[in-house]
Amino acid sequence: MNMTAAKIESLFPPPPHHVLTQNSPPAHQLPTAILYQGFGVANSNTTTSIAACLYDSGRRSRSTSKERDAETGLDFFGARYFSSAQGRFTSPDQPFNDQNPSDPQSWNLFSYVRNNPLKFTDPSGQDCVYTGNLSSDGTVGVERGNCSQSGGTFVDGTIDTKSLTYNQRAGTLSYGYANGDTIGAGVIGGIPAPSEYPGIDGEANRAAAQQIVNQAGPVVNGVGEALKFFGYLVAPPAMAAADCIAAGKQCSAGTTAMAMFPGGGEGETAAKIISRTRAGSILREFPSQYLNSTLAEIRKDAKEGIQAARKALKLLQDNRFKK
């Protein structure tokens, strides 16, 4: 929680592809280097006494720089333990967290970096994005490997904070992942627009939108000002608003992100809305038949007088159940 930006930078691992790792040789003859396969299993052709070396406590520097538990042989990734022998995390990712309908590899909650370790790494196991204060001061918080406070959304990897783009019209925050390569991209939806700028569309808001454009420079340049908590804070709304104005009313950057991962606004499912914004206790009363329905679908049924749909809508919209 008290990470500084510098500390976060230091968590970034070495390049993931066949990392050559130096180890201190103990008294008896041991290899001076270990070549790791993609999922972190040592290549047996490179060394003898590999078991002793792999499970020697206190050692770091495995294929992804993660501490390996001496007894279990599992790598600790901050949020979860990873078994290199199986190429899988030992516990599932958070449901509805960064699953992308167009990417089947994202459907497996136990998989590591989309099953492509030669290209990607997942330094923290998960990151957590806090969007709650976006509407008030135009920033979001990113916490590495943990969601220690309420109102956070887990994502499946380490976010490149420079990639964060807010689409005010759609109410979505899109992001990419750090370390050069990405394991796809994601979108967090349903983020309210800053209250003083209730939307871009409409003549009445064009002046306000222009005002945001005018503010973009100072906000972007004020990175130091933005480092307020959780290590990282970014200020994307003004930038995105500028993008929207530049690209026309459809806010193309956000639209592209939405195409990759449909979500947010009326297209977001109730389950996702609940996991992101509502107290989990409402699941006790939430009609199960609407959990996987989109907000638009629930609204349609509610207008047709279906009581369960009305109850679902009320539970989703009542601010008393806000996280």
Next chain:
Amino acid sequence: MNWYVAEAVFQSSIEGVGTNYDPLVERSWFLVSAGSENAAREKAVLLGRSKEHSYSNSEGENVVWQLKTIENIREVMDEVLVDGTEVWSTMARSSDSVSQ
């Protein structure tokens, strides 16, 4: 005929969990057309009961919503419902932490 607003109180229950459940209470305000306040109350009770319903939650439990009471009936002061027609108001001291 006049328009009245009925304040109905509904409460949830889950079958088979006994006291191991903290019910949700919902207050709902809906319009009723009637010739008198008493007639409006009777109609509100019927309407309230017609809104009772049940469904399954994600754990497969049956959630039941039942009308507990019609707590208030208040006549709408305007004869015609148009933009801006006031249907409900409450008053409280600013020091009063309870407001609706």
